[in-house]
Amino acid sequence: MSLSDLLEAALPPLREGDAHVAPALDWLDTAPYGASPPEASIQALLVLGQKQLDAGAMDQALIFFEKAARSRHPHAVNMLGRAYERxxxxxxxxxxxxRLFQQSAKGGDGWAMFNLADLTLKGDGCARDNILALRLYMAAAGRGVSKALNMIGLICERGLCGQRDPAQALELYLGGAEAGDGWAALNAARCLLASGARREAVAQMRRAAELGQSDLAKHIGDLTAAYPGLAAICAEDAILGPVMALSSSASARHGAL
Known part of the structure; x- marks a missing residue:
């Protein structure tokens, strides 16, 4: 039986209010989703907010996200939630x-479901609830958020919602890696190395390096350092070699501080 089947059999349906957070902000309760301004204007505000964020102008980014979120558009509300989260x-x-993630998730935004799951898993700003977090990650994965597969894998591997299931965790990591998540690829590599499947692990490390997500270089270096001879193999790889060099350089700079 699949993980999804097990959840459907074991857990009641997700109900409104299950996130154990206070009602949404008053100004978010005054209009239906999709209210004016038109969606094109909302997307423009979000793009401007992201540009300000990338430029390090956090105050300006917040202004754009607040303006966009007043439309109650689920994705805009999610981005304002991210501003308060971070x-x-x-x-x-x-x-x-x-509260904002809950409001956005009710409107169907997969990233809001993922972000609310992160807070729920940690008990950060809301009650800690591993089962609810798992259901939210499942819902996010169903909406195409590949990072959710990695988090479901971690829950399975660590037994946070029942017995530990390393085999199921590896399947989820591999699925997340296939969908484009570098952290899932790195976790798959870690599990494969632990089982002795070095060649398959190197392939997943290569995939993680190709995806190029932030901070992966350091973690790839840390992983190779834990297995004798692996660093030398990776250093000669056309994809992993530059990553290993970058990781070594970063470690040297850190040690010199």
């Missing part, structure tokens, strides 16, 4: 972020 242009406010 402290972009404001003091970090996880409980407000949780």
């Amino acid at each position: 402290g972009w242009g404001c003091r970090r406010h996880p409980s407000r972020a949780a």
Whole structure:
């Protein structure tokens, strides 16, 4: 039986209010989803907010995200939630972020489901609930959020919602890697190395390196250092070699501080 089948058999349907967070902010309760401004204007505000964020202008990014979120468009509300979760242009406010993610998730935004799952798994700004977090990650994965497969894999591997299931975790990591998540690829590599499947592990490390997500170089270096002879193999690889060099350079700079 698949993980999805097990969940459907063992757990009740997700109900409104299950996230154990306070009601959404008042101004988010005053209009239906899709209210004015038109969607093109909302997307423009989000693009401008992202550009400000990339430029390090957090205060300006927050202004654009707030303006977009007043439309109640689910993705815009999610981005405002991210601002409060991460402290972009404001003091970090996880409980407000949780409320916004809940509002956005009700509107069908997969990333809001993922972000609310992250907070719920940690009990950050809302009640800690591993089962609810798992259901939210499942819902996010169903909406194409590949990172959710990695998180479901971690829950299975660590037994956070029942017995540990390393085999199921590896399948989820491999699925997440196939869908384009570098962290899932790296976790797959870690599990494969632990089982002695070095060649398959190197292939997943190569995939992680190709995906090029932030901070992966350091973790690839840390993983290879734990297995004698692996670093030398990776250093000669056309894809992994530059990553290993970057990781070594970063470690040397850190050690010199």
